[in-house]
Amino acid sequence: MKQIRLEQVSRHFGKHFALHRVDLTFKAGSITAVVGANGAGKTTLLNILATLDKPSSGKVRYDTFSWDSFARRGRGLVGWVSHAPLVYPDLTGRENLTFYADMHGIESDTKACDAWLERVALLPAADKLVQTYSRGMIQRLTIARSLLNDPRLVILDEPLTGLDRSGRGDITALFKELRDRGKILILSTHDLHSLAGLCDDLVVLRKGKVAHKGNPTSARDIIATYEAHA
Amino acid sequence: MNKLLRQTLAIVRKDLRRELRTREITLTTISFSVVLMVFLKLAFYTRDRDVAMIFPGILWISITFAGTLAVSRTFADERETGCLRALALIPGTGFSLYLGKLFTNLCFMLIFEAVLIPLLSLAFKAPILTYPAPFFAAVGAGTLGFTALGTLLSAMLVHHRLREVLMPLLLYPLLVPLLIGGVKAVATLYDPGGEIDSAWSWIRLMLALDVLFLVGGQVLFRWVLRAIE
Numbered sequence: 001m002k003q004i005r006l007e008q009v010s011r012h013f014g015k016h017f018a019l020h021r022v023d024l025t026f027k028a029g030s031i032t033a034v035v036g037a038n039g040a041g042k043t044t045l046l047n048i049l050a051t052l053d054k055p056s057s058g059k060v061r062y063d064t065f066s067w068d069s070f071a072r073r074g075r076g077l078v079g080w081v082s083h084a085p086l087v088y089p090d091l092t093g094r095e096n097l098t099f100y101a102d103m104h105g106i107e108s109d110t111k112a113c114d115a116w117l118e119r120v121a122l123l124p125a126a127d128k129l130v131q132t133y134s135r136g137m138i139q140r141l142t143i144a145r146s147l148l149n150d151p152r153l154v155i156l157d158e159p160l161t162g163l164d165r166s167g168r169g170d171i172t173a174l175f176k177e178l179r180d181r182g183k184i185l186i187l188s189t190h191d192l193h194s195l196a197g198l199c200d201d202l203v204v205l206r207k208g209k210v211a212h213k214g215n216p217t218s219a220r221d222i223i224a225t226y227e228a229h230a
Numbered sequence: 231m232n233k234l235l236r237q238t239l240a241i242v243r244k245d246l247r248r249e250l251r252t253r254e255i256t257l258t259t260i261s262f263s264v265v266l267m268v269f270l271k272l273a274f275y276t277r278d279r280d281v282a283m284i285f286p287g288i289l290w291i292s293i294t295f296a297g298t299l300a301v302s303r304t305f306a307d308e309r310e311t312g313c314l315r316a317l318a319l320i321p322g323t324g325f326s327l328y329l330g331k332l333f334t335n336l337c338f339m340l341i342f343e344a345v346l347i348p349l350l351s352l353a354f355k356a357p358i359l360t361y362p363a364p365f366f367a368a369v370g371a372g373t374l375g376f377t378a379l380g381t382l383l384s385a386m387l388v389h390h391r392l393r394e395v396l397m398p399l400l401l402y403p404l405l406v407p408l409l410i411g412g413v414k415a416v417a418t419l420y421d422p423g424g425e426i427d428s429a430w431s432w433i434r435l436m437l438a439l440d441v442l443f444l445v446g447g448q449v450l451f452r453w454v455l456r457a458i459e
Contacts, residue, residue, distance in 0.1 A: 054313060076321045102240035103320045105233045141267035145316070165447045 001063055001077060001184060003027045004049065011044050011208075018044040020208040021058070028152075031175060036205035036230050040061050042188040043083075043157060045205065049186060050080045050155045050193045052090035063155075076104070079151030089131035092202040093122050093141050096130060097148060098211050102150040116144040121170060135162030136157040143171060147178070153179060156187035172198055192226055199220050204229040213217045234326050241330025245335065248307065255300050255338050263264075263296045263346040268444050282420035285356040292346055293339075294373065294405065300338040301380030302397045305388040314388070324452035331355065332447070335377045335436045353448065356435045361419045364429045368415040371436035378443035384407045385454045408443075411436040 004026040008205070011019040018077050019041045026049075047053035048060065051071035052175075060067040065074055083168050087096045094113060101109035117123045120140040130138060141161045146154065159169050175198065179185055188196065196219035204226060205211040212229040216222050241353050249255055265321065274284050308314040317323045347369065351358045358365050387393035415432035418424035 050319065052318070073321075075319050078319055080316065080319055082312070082315065086311060086313050086316040088244070088253055088307060088311055088313065090270075095244070095247065099240055099244045100316070100320075103237050103317065103323065104327075105236060105322075116275065123403065149320075 001028060001148055003063065004153065005059075005061045005186060007059040007061075008048075009055045009060060011041075011048060011053065011054050013108065015198065015212075019048070019055070022208075022210055023202060024213070026184050026186055028184050029179055030133055030196060030200045031183045031187065032177050032201040032203060033199035033202045034111075034186060034188040034205060035190070035226055038229070039207075040205040041208040042205055043202075046155050046157050046186065046188060049153070050078050051075055052080075076149060077152045079146040079149065079154040081142055081146045081154075085138045086156065087130055087138065087141055087145060090129065092127050092129055093117060094126040095131070096141060098146060100145050100148055102177045106148065112148065115149060119174065120144045121167075134163055134169050140167060140171070143174070147174075152183060154183055154185045156185065158189055158191075159187055160191060168194060181219045192222050194221050195219070197220065206230055231402070233322055237320075237322055237326030238330045238333065241327060242337075245307075247332070249334075249338070255303055256341050256431050257342060259296045259338065259342040260301045260345050262299055262343050262367075263292060264297060264349065265377040266292050267346065267349045267353055270350075274354075277412065281354055281356045282417065282422070283348070285354050286416035287419060288354065289347070289369075289418050290372065290412050291351060293343065293369070294402070294409065296342055297339055297373070298398055298401065299323040300342065301377060301384050304335060304381055304384035309388050318455060322381055324455050325347045325448065327455065328385070328448055328451040332381045332396060332444075336373065337379055338449075339373050339377055341444060343369065353424065359414060361426060361429070363432060364426060365416065365419055367433050368412055368429070368436065370398060371433055371440055372408060375440040375443050378440065378447045379404055380448065382416060382447040382451060382454065383444075385451060408427065408436055408439050411439065 006022055006024045009015060009019060009022045020025040022045065034045060035039055036042050041200060048055050055067065059150065062074060091099065094117065097113035097116060098109055101113055106112050107158070114123065117126045120143060124136060125137060130141065130225065133141065143159060160171060163171060175185055196217070201213070201215050202225060203210060205227060212219060212225060214225060217223050242274065270288050274288065305314065307315065317327060347358060350356070380401055383397060387396055390396060411432045415429045417430065418429040
């Protein structure tokens with residue numbers, strides 16, 4: 001997938017507009033951060049991009065695919081980290097990943113799962129029940145789950161929640177590696193400091209509209225941009 | 231391995247593994263079955279010769295009530311963890327999720343029926359092995375139809391606030407034809423003047439309803455999944 005293009009995309013719930021005439025482009029090999037205050041429309045935007053929510057009007061193009069055809073045929077290309085971990089607490093970390101690998105039809109799933117468990121530093125706890133995991137460990141497992149199927153589009157809603165300093169470093173490095181491999185990464189967060197050196201593009205949403213698009217680099221720039229537009 | 235089969239087996243394996251650890255569904259349905267059997271024994275304290283009249287009804291009421299406990303929990307795990315949305319993003323789950331949950335529910339139903347039916351047989355002195363083939367065929371056909379419909383309704387109600395109340399309200403009226411077939415088939419076996427062929431006719435009707443519920447369930451589930459994801 002080379003790019004995703006949104007043209008005049010709106011999503012309303014009754015009379016309330018969660019998104020209003022949004023025009024955006026997300027390119028392969030880039031990390032875009034979507035920020036904004038609560039209720040700005042970040043999660044709605046991410047759900048639309050993940051094909052979990054249909055826009056009320058406007059066009060979303062995934063390369064040449066429309067939103068409808070991508071929702072029918074392209075969902076396997078999406079990796080999604082949401083607010084909720086979307087893993088089973090009564091299963092172990094390894095069992096969770098093996099289950100999702102089987103669902104994706106990934107060959108030699110045990111090897112693939114162990115590789116991901118090692119990548120997110122969970123191999124020593126792989127056979128423990130997820131209900132005994134800390135918040136950070138669950139988040140790392142969630143990220144591994146979302147990347148198991150080698151997605152072209154990775155959507156990350158608050159991906160660094162609960163992670164300690166070293167965990168953040170590991171996961172940030174993983175995101176950069178994915179970007180360098182040509183994936184499209186779109187993340188939303190309230191933790192503006194974590195975006196410095198990570199995101200290539202910044203989109204500020206305000207009351208469902210795009211208030212600013214840019215590519216600030218330092219934490220100071222990002223915070224200043226946010227405060228000026230959010 | 232075929233992707234549909236692999237996904238279905240993954241769902242069954244995951245649900246059974248989880249059940250082995252928690253024993254939530256098997257313990258509650260078996261306990262409920264025992265309580266129900268005691269209540270029914272007290273309510274229908276009667277002479278042996280009346281068994282033919284009351285046993286078929288008691289059998290199907292017990293299977294339906296205890297079974298409702300099992301099938302209404304079908305998507306509880308997915309609801310509580312939110313995993314339904316992660317599963318919805320995986321291509322092919324519209325078929326495999328229904329089939330997997332159906333097989334899992336059938337396993338739960340067969341486990342509690344293995345306890346319930348001998349208990350009822352002992353309590354009401356109703357011999358179930360006189361005509362084992364039609365008896366177990368009737369129970370099997372009833373269980374399959376009940377599970378096919380219950381699994382679909384459980385998915386439809388997964389996010390509904392009143393799902394525990396709505397489940398029996400929707401499920402029981404739709405089950406009426408199947409239950410009539412089940413009661414008639416079993417009653418024929420206990421009726422001294424009944425003919426076995428007549429029981430098989432009712433079982434064939436039940437099997438036809440099973441096919442209808444299974445095909446309808448499979449077709450409708452894709453739409454349901456899209457609505458609830």
